[in-house]
Amino acid sequence: MDAEITIIGAGVIGLAIAEKVSEENKNVYLMEKHLAFGQETSSRNSEVIHAGIYYTKDSLKAKLCIEGKRLLYDYCRKFDVPFNNCGKLIVATTEEEIKVIEGIRQTAIKNGVDDLKVLEREQISDLEPNIFALKALFSPSTGIVDSHSLMKQFETNSVNNGCQIAYGSEVTEISRIKNGYKITILDADKKLYSFTTRIVINSAGLTSDKVSEMVGVNDKNLEILFCKGEYFRIIPPKNRLITRLVYPVPHPNMEGIGIHVTIDMGGGVKLGPDVKYLESNIYDYKLTVSKQEAFYRSAKKFLPFLEFDDIAPEMAGIRPKIQKPGELLKDFYIMEETGRGYPGFINLIGMESPGLTSSIAIAEYVADLIPSASEGSLFPI
Numbered sequence: 001m002d003a004e005i006t007i008i009g010a011g012v013i014g015l016a017i018a019e020k021v022s023e024e025n026k027n028v029y030l031m032e033k034h035l036a037f038g039q040e041t042s043s044r045n046s047e048v049i050h051a052g053i054y055y056t057k058d059s060l061k062a063k064l065c066i067e068g069k070r071l072l073y074d075y076c077r078k079f080d081v082p083f084n085n086c087g088k089l090i091v092a093t094t095e096e097e098i099k100v101i102e103g104i105r106q107t108a109i110k111n112g113v114d115d116l117k118v119l120e121r122e123q124i125s126d127l128e129p130n131i132f133a134l135k136a137l138f139s140p141s142t143g144i145v146d147s148h149s150l151m152k153q154f155e156t157n158s159v160n161n162g163c164q165i166a167y168g169s170e171v172t173e174i175s176r177i178k179n180g181y182k183i184t185i186l187d188a189d190k191k192l193y194s195f196t197t198r199i200v201i202n203s204a205g206l207t208s209d210k211v212s213e214m215v216g217v218n219d220k221n222l223e224i225l226f227c228k229g230e231y232f233r234i235i236p237p238k239n240r241l242i243t244r245l246v247y248p249v250p251h252p253n254m255e256g257i258g259i260h261v262t263i264d265m266g267g268g269v270k271l272g273p274d275v276k277y278l279e280s281n282i283y284d285y286k287l288t289v290s291k292q293e294a295f296y297r298s299a300k301k302f303l304p305f306l307e308f309d310d311i312a313p314e315m316a317g318i319r320p321k322i323q324k325p326g327e328l329l330k331d332f333y334i335m336e337e338t339g340r341g342y343p344g345f346i347n348l349i350g351m352e353s354p355g356l357t358s359s360i361a362i363a364e365y366v367a368d369l370i371p372s373a374s375e376g377s378l379f380p381i
């Protein structure tokens with residue numbers, strides 16, 4: 001085999017996996033269609049280190065988020081990746097929402113997040129004097145991270161471990177061969193070449209379902225729907241009126257967690273993202289100026305100081321959803337596909353939020369799924 005392990009996709013998850021698996025394997029390839037890492041979802045998100053509050057008990061999202069949060073804070077300290085453990089307030093602005101808050105706290109406790117505190121009005125204004133809330137939950141372990149620096153560190157450590165990263169290399173075909181896979185690449189000069197690998201790790205984000213189909217896994221449940229989220233920013237000087245993350249009480253099926261306020265490492269303050277399933281899977285990052293009114297109204301409920309002209313369109317990201325509109329929350333799909341006849345082929349599909357927070361825990365989980373070379377030879381074609 002040319003490679004022992006080939007990872008497809010240099011987003012935050014593919015890069016975290018590359019760093020992890022190249023610690024022990026000396027022959028790791030990482031293939032990325034763009035000319036640099038993190039050109040898609042990993043650089044179009046809120047950069048929040050989530051606490052793991054909302055996810056279904058025992059789901060991968062719950063477990064990997066909580067473990068990932070701990071690993072991510074440790075990693076940032078170790079490698080000087082900029083982060084801020086600023087904490088987050090989930091605010092109730094109506095009597096109805098106050099009732100929901102206790103349910104959120106109970107879900108969090110079931111997931112092992114037992115540090116949430118219920119705050120009354122005076123305590124809220126001690127923390128954030130400029131917001132309006134009747135009651136709030138405070139999550140002290142939530143924070144933010146500079147995702148670009150994080151990815152850069154994963155890349156540096158991977159390369160230092162001996163991982164070979166090929167940018168401008170789009171995987172166009174995958175076929176099963178004896179004890180492994182043949183991968184065909186379209187390179188930046190539009191030339192095709194192929195190589196062989198024992199293990200394939202599909203971390204291709206928005207097109208991970210298509211990469212999975214290349215090998216032969218066709219499963220309607222793994223079909224990705226593009227779900228866009230747009231942001232507006234709060235223009236200076238009012239951005240300085242908020243120092244923590246502030247979220248409204250979430251929608252019951254968690255299609256999104258409501259237009260919220262996130263701060264970033266550069267002092268910027270964003271509102272969003274909203275949630276809109278696109279009619280087809282196109283990379284549509286266009287901003288909708290006409291949404292200003294809706295963003296303003298949502299945020300005004302808990303940011304009384306905000307005026308319509310204090311916000312401006314900022315950016316958009318696209319969630320790779322396997323959850324259809326209206327369905328209940330779906331878990332990450334992370335699977336070694338021996339069961340479908342593809343030993344050594346590991347799929348990561350539907351890696352939406354909290355994928356950034358969970359990235360290092362996901363990498364450890366995936367490393368444990370890799371069959372050893374002797375197991376691999378039990379599955380000749």
Ligand SMILES: Cc1cc2nc3c(=O)[nH]c(=O)nc-3n(C[C@H](O)[C@H](O)[C@H](O)COP(=O)(O)OP(=O)(O)OC[C@H]3O[C@@H](n4cnc5c(N)ncnc54)[C@H](O)[C@@H]3O)c2cc1C
Pocket residue numbers: 008009010011012013014015031032033034037038039040041042043044045046047048049050169170171172203204205206207208211229273316317318319320351352353354355356357358
């Ligand atoms: C609006 C929004 C807000 C979010 N906020 C948060 C948050 O606050 N906290 C959090 O934890 N998570 C958040 N997330 C989720 C997080 O951003 C993702 O889980 C994470 O970035 C996914 O990383 P990835 O590596 O799987 O995907 P990507 O970043 O999409 O990387 C996949 C890579 O694969 C490459 N690729 C695809 N097909 C091929 C191919 N055939 N050949 C070669 N390369 C290929 C792509 O070019 C891409 O670079 C948010 C997501 C969105 C959309």
